[in-house]
Each structure stands twice: as C-alpha cells, then as structure tokens.
Amino acid sequence: MDGKKSHWENVYETKPADSVSWFQPHADQSLKIIESSGLGKKVSLIDVGGGASTLVDDLLDRGYDDVSVLDLSASALKVxxxxxxxxxxxxxxxxxxxxxxxxxxxxxxxxxxxxxxxFLTDEKDRHAYVEQVMRSVRPNGLVIVATFAEDGPEKCSGLPVMRYNAETLHHEFGDEFELLGKEKEVHHTPFGTDQQFIYCYCRKP
Ligand SMILES: C[S@@+](CC[C@H](N)C(=O)[O-])C[C@H]1O[C@@H](n2cnc3c(N)ncnc32)[C@H](O)[C@@H]1O
Incomplete structure (x- = not known):
C-alpha cells in the first residue's frame, strides 16, 4: 500500500468519523450549490474523495438517485x-x-x-485531476471544488495542502471552465477551531 493510501486508511480505522477536523453534520454549502444549480435531481453526481461525508445521505434523502462516492480509502467508504x-x-x-x-x-x-x-501539491497530479474532469464530466456539467482558502490552515490531516482563492482555483482548471460562483465558508471543526474554505463552481466546457 502506498504512503498516501495507508495514511487515509489509518485515519478512518482509528478515528470516529465525527471527530476528524473536516467533519460536518451536513454539507450545507455543497447542498446549497447543488440544489440551486437548476440541474434537477435526475443527474449523475460523483463525490470525489467523499470519505465518510454525510453528503450522500442528504442527497439520497432529497431524491438524488444516481450518486457515486469515490475515495482512496475503503475504510472511509465502509463507515x-x-x-x-x-x-x-x-x-x-x-x-x-x-x-x-x-x-x-x-x-x-x-x-x-x-x-x-x-492535497495535490504536485503539478502533475493537479493536471491528472483536471484531465479526469475533462473526460468523465459531461459537457456543461457542474464542477464544484472546495479547498482551504488563502487564510486557511497550511495542513489538513497532518498533510501539507495548497491554499487558493477563487481566481487561483479557477485558474487550475482554465478559462474554458466558466466560473459560475464562489463562496467562502468558515468551517467549525469538532474541536472548536475555525477553518476558512473557498468553494468554487464552474461549468465544464
Ligand atoms: C479532508 S477529507 C474530506 C472528506 C470529505 N470530502 C468531506 O468533506 O467530509 C479528504 C478525503 O479525500 C480522500 N483522498 C485523499 N487523497 C485522495 C486521492 N488522491 N484520491 C481519492 N481520494 C483521496 C481521503 O481518503 C479523505 O477521505
């Protein structure tokens, strides 16, 4: 098992899912963006690196019936x-x-x-990620990416991260992606600290 995968398997095997810094009882900001997209519920949606997120629960409850959840960690998905x-x-x-x-x-x-x-600190990996979006998202599809903001933490789960504002995040995808909106969010961790996030959502060409 490579280091990255064993890191994440270990996290989900040793920590309750509601005790990790990124835990949200409900992914409200994401739900708001998805529901206000105008795409309706008969969509095919993938939550990339969804881990043990409750987003899938809320989507199923709201009538979305074509949901995929992808993660590096099988233990996360098991939760x-x-x-x-x-x-x-x-x-x-x-x-x-x-x-x-x-x-x-x-x-x-x-x-x-x-x-x-x-987490993709290597340009090669970011390029591969954008290639995945280009291949697997339908034309005019909605691409929602949330990362730590410029004033967010330098690490997540003990790993170094890249921090973005809406412009630098949009730039990673390129101008052919139409920037539809951006939202800043202060995430309150289960242990009482705050983390600044930026949500950026675009239309795929
Ligand atoms: C900080 S957690 C966020 C989990 C979830 N998106 C949420 O908001 O609750 C990061 C997640 O990404 C997964 N992950 C990290 N690197 C990944 C990669 N290269 N491919 C797929 N999943 C990855 C981890 O296993 C972990 O579940």
Whole structure:
C-alpha cells in the first residue's frame, strides 16, 4: 500500500468519523450549490474523495438517485456504507486515487470535491485531476471544488495542502471552465477551531 493510501486508511480505522477536523453534520454549502444549480435531481453526481461525508445521505434523502462516492480509502467508504444501511445499495462506491483511477467517460453531470484537490501539491497530479474532469464530466456539467482558502490552515490531516482563492482555483482548471460562483465558508471543526474554505463552481466546457 502506498504512503498516501495507508495514511487515509489509518485515519478512518482509528478515528470516529465525527471527530476528524473536516467533519460536518451536513454539507450545507455543497447542498446549497447543488440544489440551486437548476440541474434537477435526475443527474449523475460523483463525490470525489467523499470519505465518510454525510453528503450522500442528504442527497439520497432529497431524491438524488444516481450518486457515486469515490475515495482512496475503503475504510472511509465502509463507515458511510454502515451508516446508510440498506440505502448504501443505491450508491456506486469507487475505491481509488482520483489522479489515476479509470472513470467512465462523459458520465457525470455534477462533480463534487470538498477538501481533496488541495492535497495535490504536485503539478502533475493537479493536471491528472483536471484531465479526469475533462473526460468523465459531461459537457456543461457542474464542477464544484472546495479547498482551504488563502487564510486557511497550511495542513489538513497532518498533510501539507495548497491554499487558493477563487481566481487561483479557477485558474487550475482554465478559462474554458466558466466560473459560475464562489463562496467562502468558515468551517467549525469538532474541536472548536475555525477553518476558512473557498468553494468554487464552474461549468465544464
Ligand atoms: C479532508 S477529507 C474530506 C472528506 C470529505 N470530502 C468531506 O468533506 O467530509 C479528504 C478525503 O479525500 C480522500 N483522498 C485523499 N487523497 C485522495 C486521492 N488522491 N484520491 C481519492 N481520494 C483521496 C481521503 O481518503 C479523505 O477521505
């Protein structure tokens, strides 16, 4: 197992999912962007690096029935599957590294990533990530990426991260992606600290 994967497997095997810094009882900002996109509920959505996030629970409850959750850590997905019980059968679960996994072409209307892209400190990996978006998101699809903001922490889960503002984050994808909106969010961690996030959402060319 490579170092990156073993790091994340270890996190989810040793810490309760609601005790990690990125835990949110509900992914409200993401839900707001998805629901106000005007794309409706008959969309195919992938949560990239979804981990044990409750976003999938809330999407299923709201009637989204084509949801995929991808993560490097099988243990993370196991936490979400156990929590969902029989509802987990409605979800496509994908274990793999977003920079190298083979995703179906033109498959998704909505791509969602909260706190994954910012771990890609190597330009080669960021390039591979954008290539995945280009291949697997349908034309005019919605791409939502949330990272630590410029005034956010320098590390996440003990790993170094890149910090962005809306312009620098949009720049990683390129001008052909139409910037639809940006939101700053202060995330309150379970241990009482604040983390500044930037959410950037674009339309794929
Ligand atoms: C900070 S957590 C955020 C989890 C979730 N998006 C949320 O908001 O609760 C980062 C997640 O990304 C996953 N991850 C990290 N690097 C990844 C990669 N290269 N490919 C796929 N998943 C990755 C980790 O296993 C972890 O679940």
């Amino acid at each position: 979400a599957q156990t929590r969902l019980g029989t509802k987990a059968d409605k979800v496509k679960w994908l274990v793999g590294d977003i920079t190298s996994i083979e995703l179906p072409a033109n498959a998704y209307d909505i791509w969602h990533d909260r706190a994954v892209f910012h």
